[in-house]
Amino acid sequence: MPLALMIYAFLIDWRLGLLSIGRLPLYAAAMAVSMRGMGEKTVEMDQKLGVVSARMVEFVTGITVVKAFGRVGRAHRAYQNAAEDFQSFYYEWVKPLITVSSLGNSLLALPLILLVNVGGGAWLVSQGWVTAADVLATSLIALLIPYGLEVLMNSMWAQQMAGASARRLTNLLETPVLADPEESAEPEGHDVVFDRVSYSYGEGAGLALDDVSFTLQEGTVTALIGPSGSGKSTIATLLARFDDPLSGQVRLGGASIDRMRELYSHVGFVLQDPQLPAISIRDNIALGRPDATEEQIRDAARAARVLDEIEALPNGLDTVYGADTGLSGGQAQRIAIARAILVDAPVLILDEATALTDPESQHQIQQALSEMARGKTVLLIAHRPEVIKGVDQIILVENGRLVASGTHEELLHHRGYARLWESTTATIERGAGA
């Protein structure tokens, strides 16, 4: 539209045409100055806005905790810092440009246009070169052109924003994917071997596991113990192949687990943080074995001591987690246990599987788990001394390193183990005394 109007203005009269668009090169120059480096700046702005939103979400989701501890000021600060950071970035960027772009915009201001076109046109009419009707037409054109330009500028801005968002999306999509196994290796037996495994949660995060090697003999129970943050859950998740190790190899029955397409029919797990997707309780239990019958699902739930509670829910097994109901941490964990019981895989990982339940049901679940664990290769992360004492092998990790392994009797000579053992039993005795 602006282009057609300009041509038409010149067709009417070249002098009137010049009056109508004479300001535009100046305007274009001002805009060119203010658009310099726009691409990178928009990306930076978009990213900083992302941080502001993330801090805001963090603040809002944590609000109960914040409230309970009266830390409103402090929790608020992360958000405030992000907002201030964005504000100063934006101000630094925009401040020098404001003068230029407002000068540019004033070139398109209505009074100026009228002054130039009507004033200049009146003079041309007085010279007898153009008619009043010509001046009227070209003045209208001069008024319309800025409107068209504004639409163009807005679309350009929108395109910049979209480009920045697209860049973030592609960055996300380019996250490396765990390689799918090309062949499907079948394990021979169910020994688990960690062979010099190191792992890090990301660049700059340091090693969460440092050169860890051990073997879980088929059909034995191994307890993994160590202080909080020592890397126990990391070992468990690597065996479940939530990620590949940085170096080293995890093998099951002689084959590397990253070559097994059917890994989850061999490895079952109950993890520390029981994640239930928002689907029915039935589907949650049958997640690893979608073809399970009603009876099998109920048996698994019964063995995990959660069937009664499920039946008390509004729709029983068909209750949708998240939509129809929430669950306590212990209930969620028992559903995860039922899921593992149903899959009945030959290798079983139990990461503090009963930590969130009361002692009474803990005892019952422990029994159910022992029944299920019979003849299986089990990796157990637990803190209860009577559980640890009875296992075939104990592995002690500290700071991501394996520091000792052996049976309870063998390890009592190990200083780190003896210390850990004493403090655990002492805590339990103190608790019992109280």
Ligand SMILES: Nc1ncnc2c1ncn2[C@@H]1O[C@H](COP(=O)(O)OP(=O)(O)OP(=O)(O)O)[C@@H](O)[C@H]1O
């Ligand atoms: N998702 C994660 N991102 C970054 N670092 C992590 C993540 N999960 C764990 N870590 C780090 O890896 C180390 C080992 O953590 P891990 O969860 O394996 O400890 P743990 O022995 O299971 O502890 P706990 O007994 O408290 O469960 C810790 O230093 C922890 O901070």
Ligand SMILES: [Mg+2]
């Ligand atoms: Mg853990």
